[in-house]
Amino acid sequence: MLDWLYAPWPWYVSGPLIGLMVPLMLWIGNRSFGISNNLRHLCAMTQPKSIGVDFFQYNWREHNWSLVFAAGAVLGGFLAGIVFANPDPVALSVSALTMFSYWDVPIGEGFLPPVLFDLTWMSVIVMFGGGVMVGFGTRYAGGCTSGHAITGLSTLQPQSLLAVLGIFAGGLLSAHFITPHLFSLFW
C-alpha cells in the first residue's frame, strides 16, 4: 500500500508537484517560491555587529517565513531520505553508468557517490569549494534553480531566462571539462 512512499517518483509526478509550489507560495502569502535567499538570511542572522557588510544589514526577521520554509525542506529531506528511504540505487541510464565507470566513480547504494559525500579531507574540500561557487553565483544572479528556472520562467520573467542560460552553460562547462577528471586526480 505505502510502496509509493519508499519508491522514487517518476518525473511526471515530481515535476508537477515542484511546479505547484509557485501558485502555492503565492496563495499562502504572495511569496516568490525560491530557496537560495535563505543563505543570505542566514548570513544576516549571524553577521557580527563589528563587521557590518551592507548587503547583510536588513531586518531578516521579516523573512522568517522563508527560513521556516527551508527548515521544512530539511525536515522533508529527513522524512524522504531516512524514514521513507528508497532501498534501491538510482535507476540511471546505461550510458550514465558507463560514464561513471570511466570517471573512476564507484556507484554506491544511495543516490550520492560515497567518494564525494563521505567524510574525507578531499571530499570536504571539493564540496566546500563547489558550495562557495553555488552560494556566490546564486546571490549574484538573485536566485537558483527554484527561483529562476521554476518560478521565474513560469511567471514569464525575462531576467530568469538569462539566468537559466547562464546556469546551464556553466553546468555543461564543469560537468564536461572539470568533474570527469576530478576523481582520477584526487582520489
Add this chain to the structure above:
Amino acid sequence: MRFLPYLLAGLAFGFVMIKSEAASWYRIMEMFHFQAFHMYGIMMSAIVTGLAGVTLLRRYERPRTLDGDAIVIPQKESGRYNFIFGGLIFGIGWGIIGLCPGPIFSLVGMGSIGALAALAGALHGTWLYGCVKSRLPH
C-alpha cells in the same frame, strides 16, 4: 500558526527533492551529459504546471491569499550581467557538486556530510558576494 503553511510547503518541497532524485549527484551529471530524460522531464513539467497554476490563479475572480490580500506576483530585480555571470558561476559549481540549494537543504536533513560541507561553502560564497557586490557588473 502563521508559519505553519510555510513549514508544510517546505516539507513537501524537501520531500519531493529527494523522491524525484533531483538531489542525486548522479542524476545531475546524467542531465548535463544528456543521458536521460528524467531531469528534463522534471524541469519542463514543473514549469508548465507553474505556468498553468499561476494562470488559473489569475483567472479566478478576485484571487486572494490566505490572509485575504490581493495576489501580486513578485518581480525579479532588473539587471543583465548579474544574471548571466551569476548563473554561470552557480552553474559551474552545480556541475561539480551536483547540488543546487534546494537539494543542499534536504540532504542536510538526511545527515549528508558532503551536503553540510556544501552548505558551509555556500554560506561563505554568499558572504563573499555581499562583500564584493559593489565592485561587480550588474
